[in-house]
Every structure is written in structure tokens, then in C-alpha cells.
Amino acid sequence: MSRRLATSLTFVLALSGAVLLGCGSSEDGDRPEDRAQIEALVADLNEAIRKNDPSGWCRVFSPSSVNGVFGSTARCRRETAQVLKSGGSPESVAIADIAFVDETARVSFDGRAGDANVVLEDGKWYFSLDQQVDPAGNAAQAEGVDGES
Numbered sequence: 001m002s003r004r005l006a007t008s009l010t011f012v013l014a015l016s017g018a019v020l021l022g023c024g025s026s027e028d029g030d031r032p033e034d035r036a037q038i039e040a041l042v043a044d045l046n047e048a049i050r051k052n053d054p055s056g057w058c059r060v061f062s063p064s065s066v067n068g069v070f071g072s073t074a075r076c077r078r079e080t081a082q083v084l085k086s087g088g089s090p091e092s093v094a095i096a097d098i099a100f101v102d103e104t105a106r107v108s109f110d111g112r113a114g115d116a117n118v119v120l121e122d123g124k125w126y127f128s129l130d131q132q133v134d135p136a137g138n139a140a141q142a143e144g145v146d147g148e149s
Contacts, residue, residue, distance in 0.1 A: 031100055037125045038098055038105060038118055045127070054080040062119050062126035069129045104128075 041060055048056025058066055058076040070076040097108040103120035117128045 034100065034105070034120075034125065035098055038107060039095065041118065041125050041127070042095060042107070049084075052084050054078075054084060057084070060127050061129050062121045064121060065119075065126075065129035 044056065045060045047053070048060065054077040057080045058073055061076070063073075066073055066076045070079060094110050095107060096110045097106075099106045099108075105118045105125070106115060107118055108115045117130075118125050119128045
């Protein structure tokens with residue numbers, strides 16, 4: 001298994017340890033439509049976790065990062081199914097903050113889930129697999145996100 005695939009699966013496992021609820025806490029006046037779409041994305045992820053649905057998981061990640069990491073959606077489903085089977089019982093956490101940088105956003109979660117990068121691709125927000133994850137489960141900056149706020 002490649003290092004990039006292992007890192008991506010670690011990210012999936014880190015997120016699978018938490019049921020993510022879409023309740024943002026920062027400035028609701030800042031990009032409210034984008035916030036609503038990201039909260040819906042988190043709700044979709046929540047549904048995939050609750051149903052232990054690998055197809056649902058793969059749908060919340062950007063198509064370009066799924067293809068870049070897994071090579072195909074079918075492989076994403078197979079690999080994610082294995083991770084979800086070993087993930088244990090999910091816990092509830094909430095979105096703590098959403099910070100936007102152009103067509104990317106950094107979503108911070110309360111609890112063990114840490115942070116995740118989301119990207120706007122073809123007019124829709126997705127989680128990105130193009131990120132590094134530290135052992136504590138915190139996602140590092142995605143490629144192309146330079147940390148500006």
C-alpha cells in the first residue's frame with residue numbers, strides 16, 4: 001500500500017471515529033450558502049458513518065482526490081469498507097469552525113475528529129483526500145491551501 005493511500009485511509013479512519021453533526025459555530029454571516037452546503041456535506045458523512053456505507057463515504061470526497069488516491073471509485077469503496085469494519089463505535093462531535101480560503105475551506109471539529117479540508121469542485125463542496133494526517137487525527141493543510149485567512 002502506498003504512503004499516500006495509507007495516509008488517506010488514516011484520514012478516513014480518523015473521521016470514522018466520530019459521527020459528524022453539521023452545526024457550525026463561527027460567523028454565520030460569512031459565506032452562509034457555502035456554510036450550509038458544508039453542513040449538508042457533514043450530514044451526508046454522518047449518514048454514511050451511521051449506515052456504515054462505503055459508497056456514501058466515497059461520495060463525500062472530491063472525485064479528483066478519490067481518483068488520485070484510489071484510482072477508481074470502486075477501489076475507494078473496497079478500501080473504505082475495510083476501514084469502516086475496523087473503525088469501532090462512532091462518537092458524536094460538532095463542527096467547531098469553518099474557515100474559507102477561496103475555493104477551499106478548513107473545517108475544525110470538536111473532539112477527536114480534528115480538522116478536515118474541503119474543496120469546491122464543479123460547484124459542489126467535498127472533503128479532500130489530498131491532506132496529511134498526524135497521529136492525533138488532525139488533518140494538515142491540503143495541497144494548494146497555503147494557510148492564509
